[in-house]
Amino acid sequence: MSTSAKSVRFDDSSMWVDLSDGRIIAVPLAWFPRLLHATPEQRLRVEISSKGLHWDELDEDISVAGLLAGVGDLSGQTPMAA
Numbered sequence: 510m511s512t513s514a515k516s517v518r519f520d521d522s523s524m525w526v527d528l529s530d531g532r533i534i535a536v537p538l539a540w541f542p543r544l545l546h547a548t549p550e551q552r553l554r555v556e557i558s559s560k561g562l563h564w565d566e567l568d569e570d571i572s573v574a575g576l577l578a579g580v581g582d583l584s585g586q587t588p589m590a591a
Contacts, residue, residue, distance in 0.1 A: 513559045514573055519544075519552050526562070526576060540581030543569045 516527045524544060526534045538545040544552055547567055556563040561572035 511559070512573055512577070514557050514562055517555050517557065517562060519549065524552075526573070528573065534576050536576060536581070541569065541571065542582060543567045 512532075513529045514526050515529055518525045518527075519538070522538055523535045524538055524541070526536075528534065543564070544567065547564075551564065551566055554564060554566060556565065561570060561575070563570050
């Protein structure tokens, strides 16, 4: 069974995602700087798909699998040297 997002809401410091299996995930907005710095109106313009969440205007994509794994925004990280 694949778990998907049903709805998304925000408070001042967190994003709350209701999942299709009944769980609710809360993650800090600090994990996703684009959402942290977005306006409340921009945050509400989310597209929910079977794989995750997308904000076209913010160029932000968050997978449900990533949320369940505790992974934040990886786009600003520098690669580690070998």
